[in-house]
Amino acid sequence: MTDLNKGYTTIPFPAARKVIMDAGRWGSRRHLIHALLEIDVTQAREIMQERKERTGKSLSFTGFLVTCLAQAIKTNPSVQAYRNWRNLLVLFEDVDVVTLIETKVGGVALPHVIRAANRKSFCQIHDEIREVQEKPDRSAQGGGLIDMAPRLPAFMRDIFYWALHMNPHWFKKIQGTTLITSVGMFGQGGGWGFGFLPFHTLGLTVGGITAKPGVVGGRIEIRQVLDLTISFDHDIVDGADAARFANTLKGLIETASGLEVMVEREKESAG
Numbered sequence: 001m002t003d004l005n006k007g008y009t010t011i012p013f014p015a016a017r018k019v020i021m022d023a024g025r026w027g028s029r030r031h032l033i034h035a036l037l038e039i040d041v042t043q044a045r046e047i048m049q050e051r052k053e054r055t056g057k058s059l060s061f062t063g064f065l066v067t068c069l070a071q072a073i074k075t076n077p078s079v080q081a082y083r084n085w086r087n088l089l090v091l092f093e094d095v096d097v098v099t100l101i102e103t104k105v106g107g108v109a110l111p112h113v114i115r116a117a118n119r120k121s122f123c124q125i126h127d128e129i130r131e132v133q134e135k136p137d138r139s140a141q142g143g144g145l146i147d148m149a150p151r152l153p154a155f156m157r158d159i160f161y162w163a164l165h166m167n168p169h170w171f172k173k174i175q176g177t178t179l180i181t182s183v184g185m186f187g188q189g190g191g192w193g194f195g196f197l198p199f200h201t202l203g204l205t206v207g208g209i210t211a212k213p214g215v216v217g218g219r220i221e222i223r224q225v226l227d228l229t230i231s232f233d234h235d236i237v238d239g240a241d242a243a244r245f246a247n248t249l250k251g252l253i254e255t256a257s258g259l260e261v262m263v264e265r266e267k268e269s270a271g
Helices: 017-027 042-055 061-075 122-134 145-151 154-166 168-175 239-254 259-270
Strands: 032-040 081-083 089-091 097-101 110-114 178-182 202-216 219-233
Touching: 017 154, 032 239, 042 061, 042 219, 042 239, 042 259, 061 097, 061 122, 061 178, 061 202, 061 239, 081 168, 097 122, 110 122, 122 259, 154 168, 219 239
Parallel strands: 097 178, 178 202
Antiparallel strands: 032 219, 081 089, 097 110, 202 219
């Protein structure tokens, strides 16, 4: 509603924001550690640009990061461990990645879960993300609890969150095993972000990409550098395990893991 005489506009508070507020409240209770990384993504971006010029189609950078994240966790499974109500750690073999996908401008991003991402190729993950962007109702996370939660009283939502926290298997079924969100897509230039991590043991926040000088083969070159934040639940993940995981993830991203193979196969099929 707009009141021209009073000089302000009022709009309804989005019901879905209540869940976001819950996430911030639960996340503030945890013992998190954060790693701020600068990762050279020049090779990956060049491959994507070459492919776009050749085919006219863009590849999902988020999908590429999901692929690398899943493979890094596969090598370091302890970073997605969860403690159950019996005080036992549960380590899942599959990596189910929650990917926040904006399906409409100004709307709350849809938390789509890419199941068993560690057993999918980059091409499969890319296609899945694009399909959800075009048809949000195809996501198993569309509707259901997402639509119902904002309508419940806060104490009932808290009971639900507590039950999820105590049962890792139920949590995995609903919320996946890890999380990746991007803030860099909304602006240009570098910068890190700190996202909510209310329940997941591990989460990535993708920041901006900027051009910076780097040393390549003894020469100084301009490189494209991604600012990436890795957040861990320090109650579950030891610092040494976190460091090993971060090193593995950095290596996979910088070597464009999975991209070159896909592009080469496309060229062979076209030829």
